[in-house]
Amino acid sequence: MEFIDLKAQQAALKSELDKRIAAVLAHGRYILGPEVREIEDRLEEYTGAKHCITVSSGTDALLISLMALGIGPGDEVITTPFTFVATAEVIVFLGATPVFVDIEPGTCNIDANRIEAAITPRTKAIMPVSLYGQPPDMDEINAIALKYGRIPVIEDAAQSFGARYKSRKSCNLSMIGCTSFFPSKPLGGYGDGGAIFTSDDEIAKACRELRVHGQSDRYVHTRIGVGGRFDTLQAAILLAKLERFDWEVEQRLLIGKRYNELMDEAGIQRVRQKDDRTSVFAQYTIFTEDRQVVQEKFKDAGIPTAVHYPMPLNEQPVYKQAGVGKTPVSSEISKHVISLPMSPYLTADDQQTVFRVLAAAYRS
Numbered sequence: 144m145e146f147i148d149l150k151a152q153q154a155a156l157k158s159e160l161d162k163r164i165a166a167v168l169a170h171g172r173y174i175l176g177p178e179v180r181e182i183e184d185r186l187e188e189y190t191g192a193k194h195c196i197t198v199s200s201g202t203d204a205l206l207i208s209l210m211a212l213g214i215g216p217g218d219e220v221i222t223t224p225f226t227f228v229a230t231a232e233v234i235v236f237l238g239a240t241p242v243f244v245d246i247e248p249g250t251c252n253i254d255a256n257r258i259e260a261a262i263t264p265r266t267k268a269i270m271p272v273s274l275y276g277q278p279p280d281m282d283e284i285n286a287i288a289l290k291y292g293r294i295p296v297i298e299d300a301a302q303s304f305g306a307r308y309k310s311r312k313s314c315n316l317s318m319i320g321c322t323s324f325f326p327s328k329p330l331g332g333y334g335d336g337g338a339i340f341t342s343d344d345e346i347a348k349a350c351r352e353l354r355v356h357g358q359s360d361r362y363v364h365t366r367i368g369v370g371g372r373f374d375t376l377q378a379a380i381l382l383a384k385l386e387r388f389d390w391e392v393e394q395r396l397l398i399g400k401r402y403n404e405l406m407d408e409a410g411i412q413r414v415r416q417k418d419d420r421t422s423v424f425a426q427y428t429i430f431t432e433d434r435q436v437v438q439e440k441f442k443d444a445g446i447p448t449a450v451h452y453p454m455p456l457n458e459q460p461v462y463k464q465a466g467v468g469k470t471p472v473s474s475e476i477s478k479h480v481i482s483l484p485m486s487p488y489l490t491a492d493d494q495q496t497v498f499r500v501l502a503a504a505y506r507s
């Protein structure tokens with residue numbers, strides 16, 4: 144059993160992938176070629192955002208978004224400590240300061256009720272993360288941002304492409320949404336990639352220029368940008384994968400629901416999903432009492448598991464452990480989470496096997 148089964152997906156898409164890849168090899172426009180514009184059009188349609196700007200990674204999507212907003216030294220960006228390191232790294236990289244707000248214990252997403260207390264005159268953006276594939280309380284977050292002078296809200300949607308929040312799609316829930324096409328993400332390529340979504344024309348223009356070294360016209364540089372272009376081959380692969388994406392999202396919902404039922408029957412604590420949104424279950428994550436025991440049982444059974452994430456970012460060495468004790472929910476949760484195999488191709492039998500190993504670990 145794979146943690147994320149990309150081979151089954153590849154087998155299902157083989158002919159479409161081959162056709163798309165062959166077309167790129169034939170025209171030879173490997174960087175920002177026609178497939179790049181094509182996937183941007185398709186993803187605009189999919190999310191409902193007016194603009195999609197594909198870039199070299201999810202990390203660069205976040206970085207370029209912050210650059211487009213002019214964020215730099217002296218500025219503060221509110222975010223969650225319970226996320227992948229890139230979320231906070233890009234803030235620090237630009238000389239700004241991440242302000243870590245603790246999470247809700249059920250969803251593990253940023254606790255919208257704690258954001259207002261963290262706002263200062265230096266707050267220049269709020270960057271919530273749609274963790275494990277589920278958007279946080281975006282309406283509440285947007286309302287707080289509006290109340291304090293329309294602070295830009297950037298959804299880190301690296302794990303949640305395809306998720307819904309009320310009637311809208313993740314990536315189109317706030318001023319800016321950023322996703323990742325890293326292979327294991329819900330819409331993953333066969334290499335690095337990412338995208339920025341916005342319906343703001345000015346921000347979109349800035350992002351388009353920033354991704355090619357601040358170039359506004361050929362060899363005319365109006366901003367300091369980055370080398371953040373998207374590969375045509377990756378765009379072609381995403382176009383092939385998009386054919387099956389709706390089906391895959393449906394499968395994710397079904398498999399997530401089936402896991403939930405198994406956990407609930409056995410009284411095993413798990414990440415909760417709220418009724419007004421759907422998670423795409425980028426990870427299926429539970430809370431264990433004794434993680435080490437559970438990890439060992441899975442290891443013995445040859446079933447891969449992972450920990451997202453073992454340490455809140457504000458307790459990482461690079462942040463000089465400055466946040467130790469400051470976000471107690473994140474600290475506590477990081478000791479208990481474990482993610483189980485999850486992909487649209489996980490069979491009901493495999494799920495039963497995972498569950499049997501888990502149940503045995505709990506009995507021991």
Ligand SMILES: *Cc1c(COP(=O)(O)O)cnc(C)c1O
Binds near residue numbers: 200202203227229325
């Ligand atoms: C994966 C991920 C990123 C970074 O995306 P890359 O494409 O790997 O650069 C950022 N934030 C979160 C929450 C992620 O899961």
